[in-house]
Amino acid sequence: MREHGGAVTPQRKGGVLRRRENLTGYAFSGPAFLTLFFVILFPFIYVIYISFFRKIFGKEAVLVGLGNYVETLSDPLFYHSFYITCFYTFISVAFKLILGLGFALLLTQRFKGRGFVRTLAIIPWSLPLFVVAIIFWWFFDYNLGLANQILKRLFNVAVPWLGVEYAIWAIIIANIWKGIPFFMVNFLGAIQTIPKDLYESAEMDGASAWRRFLHITLPGIKYVLLIVCLLSVIWTFSEFDTVFFLTRGGPGYATFIIPILIYYHAFSRFDVGIAATVSVITVPLFLILIGLILRALRE
Amino acid sequence: MLVYFFSAIVAIQVALPMYWMVSTAFRPEREIYEGYILPQEFTLSSMMAIFGFGEKEATVGGSITLPLINSVFVSFTVMAISTVLGVLGGYALARIKFIGRDILSTISLFTYIFPIVVLIVPLFLILSSWRLTDTYAGLILAELAITLPYTLWMLRGFFATIPQEIEEAAIVDGCSRLGVITRIIIPLSTPGIAATAVYAFILAWNNVLFPLILINREELQLVPTALLLYMKADFVPWDRLMAACCVASVPPAALFFLVQRYIVGGLTAGAVKG
Numbered sequence: 093m094r095e096h097g098g099a100v101t102p103q104r105k106g107g108v109l110r111r112r113e114n115l116t117g118y119a120f121s122g123p124a125f126l127t128l129f130f131v132i133l134f135p136f137i138y139v140i141y142i143s144f145f146r147k148i149f150g151k152e153a154v155l156v157g158l159g160n161y162v163e164t165l166s167d168p169l170f171y172h173s174f175y176i177t178c179f180y181t182f183i184s185v186a187f188k189l190i191l192g193l194g195f196a197l198l199l200t201q202r203f204k205g206r207g208f209v210r211t212l213a214i215i216p217w218s219l220p221l222f223v224v225a226i227i228f229w230w231f232f233d234y235n236l237g238l239a240n241q242i243l244k245r246l247f248n249v250a251v252p253w254l255g256v257e258y259a260i261w262a263i264i265i266a267n268i269w270k271g272i273p274f275f276m277v278n279f280l281g282a283i284q285t286i287p288k289d290l291y292e293s294a295e296m297d298g299a300s301a302w303r304r305f306l307h308i309t310l311p312g313i314k315y316v317l318l319i320v321c322l323l324s325v326i327w328t329f330s331e332f333d334t335v336f337f338l339t340r341g342g343p344g345y346a347t348f349i350i351p352i353l354i355y356y357h358a359f360s361r362f363d364v365g366i367a368a369t370v371s372v373i374t375v376p377l378f379l380i381l382i383g384l385i386l387r388a389l390r391e
Numbered sequence: 392m393l394v395y396f397f398s399a400i401v402a403i404q405v406a407l408p409m410y411w412m413v414s415t416a417f418r419p420e421r422e423i424y425e426g427y428i429l430p431q432e433f434t435l436s437s438m439m440a441i442f443g444f445g446e447k448e449a450t451v452g453g454s455i456t457l458p459l460i461n462s463v464f465v466s467f468t469v470m471a472i473s474t475v476l477g478v479l480g481g482y483a484l485a486r487i488k489f490i491g492r493d494i495l496s497t498i499s500l501f502t503y504i505f506p507i508v509v510l511i512v513p514l515f516l517i518l519s520s521w522r523l524t525d526t527y528a529g530l531i532l533a534e535l536a537i538t539l540p541y542t543l544w545m546l547r548g549f550f551a552t553i554p555q556e557i558e559e560a561a562i563v564d565g566c567s568r569l570g571v572i573t574r575i576i577i578p579l580s581t582p583g584i585a586a587t588a589v590y591a592f593i594l595a596w597n598n599v600l601f602p603l604i605l606i607n608r609e610e611l612q613l614v615p616t617a618l619l620l621y622m623k624a625d626f627v628p629w630d631r632l633m634a635a636c637c638v639a640s641v642p643p644a645a646l647f648f649l650v651q652r653y654i655v656g657g658l659t660a661g662a663v664k665g
Contacts, residue, residue, distance in 0.1 A: 128499075136510060138517065139512055195401055245428075323504065
């Protein structure tokens with residue numbers, strides 16, 4: 093009896109311990125994830141739910157099935173908005189990638205004053221987006237902004253930066269300016285993990301700087317590069333602040349990117365159903381990109 | 392030599408917009424409208440005006456003092472809540488083996504990357520049905536959607552690097568899990584926790600969407616929405632707007648440089664929203 097009990101007790105104890113461990117886990121992570129449930133998961137389900145209703149602020153919701161989707165997908169503004177968002181995202185991310193990589197390669201060289209240049213280069217990251225947008229609003233002012241004052245003095249031309257044609261480029265420039273350090277710092281970190289002797293032996297074999305970059309640096313930072321680009325695509329695509337403070341989506345609809353479209357439907361037209369529908373339509377894009385990031389992170 | 396040429400390009404592209412903000416904030420208005428690139432005269436009158444001192448008017452938005460205090464209060468509260476919940480949750484994710492841990496870890500990373508802008512409509516509706524619009528309780532709750540995934544994911548990463556043996560020894564000696572956190576985990580990762588908390592403060596400070604959609608009452612405005620009022624003037628007071636931009640940048644920029652070597656550590660430890 094005693095021996096039998098002795099054999100069983102440790103096992104039971106193990107079960108109790110495991111259950112205790114589970115309970116502690118839930119108790120500790122519970123408050124955080126309960127909060128996340130209320131502010132993210134529940135809204136996430138709710139936005140899908142409202143997208144099936146015709147709902148104006150302050151009025152009763154009417155079930156319309158896929159009506160909002162039909163309306164959104166036949167609205168030229170939605171396609172325009174989607175197109176310029178993709179355009180601005182693609183150009184911005186491409187430049188941030190190239191310049192961020194360039195800056196990182198510069199800062200891996202040994203030279204006097206490198207620390208100073210590095211500090212200077214990450215300043216834009218430290219500023220709030222809304223401040224960056226306001227600075228560029230003033231920087232690109234047609235009559236008094238620094239950009240045109242310099243252009244006027246050097247080439248005697250003035251560019252209507254915030255006019256219909258160029259406004260999207262003003263947004264892109266502000267976005268690139270702010271975003272380069274994020275790429276640069278992550279690339280710098282990744283390059284530092286590449287073993288130095290790889291470069292040394294390549295140099296001894298007579299490989300040119302370009303070949304060393306192509307065959308050692310690039311493969312060495314492959315995953316970081318991929319993840320940083322994917323993150324940047326998501327965050328650039330969904331970035332609200334710069335456009336809201338710099339052009340408000342205008343002039344006309346020239347910079348009416350998707351986040352502005354959602355805000356406009358919900359808080360200018362008070363058409364919550366359509367705003368929710370636009371949100372829901374863009375979600376799969378984000379889900380796919382996040383899925384890719386999670387997979388890349390596992391590598 | 393080539394490195395200095397490229398360094399100069401890096402420096403100039405960063406410096407131009409920065410120079411434009413700072414120089415505009417500290418020069419007389421007359422100079423701005425006469426189109427000087429280089430400053431001729433230094434003045435603090437715009438800086439004083441936005442705090443309600445001196446002869447110049449603060450501009451339509453009024454003094455920036457109250458929005459500053461409000462922003463500090465809201466960001467600080469958001470930071471405190473997301474750090475406490477983040478330490479507890481991050482510890483559980485890093486150390487306690489419970490069913491569903493991996494899913495919750497993925498959720499914390501997932502919600503961190505996920506763009507909150509697609510949730511502004513339901514968040515607004517939910518918070519207004521709970522009568523939490525135009526209150527800081529609602530604003531703080533909404534901002535947790537941004538900061539909490541961040542603190543969870545970062546702290547999980549920091550805690551995972553602490554050697555497990557120390558903890559196991561303490562548990563064998565009869566220390567509770569909560570005791571392990573306060574006596575071992577927190578002292579051993581103070582810099583990491585502090586840096587994460589500071590960055591959560593920055594995230595809250597920089598947030599525009601939630602004060603914009605949730606707060607209407609003027610006395611509850613935060614810095615970004617106060618600046619929007621400055622911008623709405625028929626005649627933009629550039630000097631004071633730029634002075635206010637300088638003031639709005641100092642807290643997040645100073646804090647950022649204080650903690651940047653901890654938070655830009657790498658992607659596996661948790662990427663930082665840029």
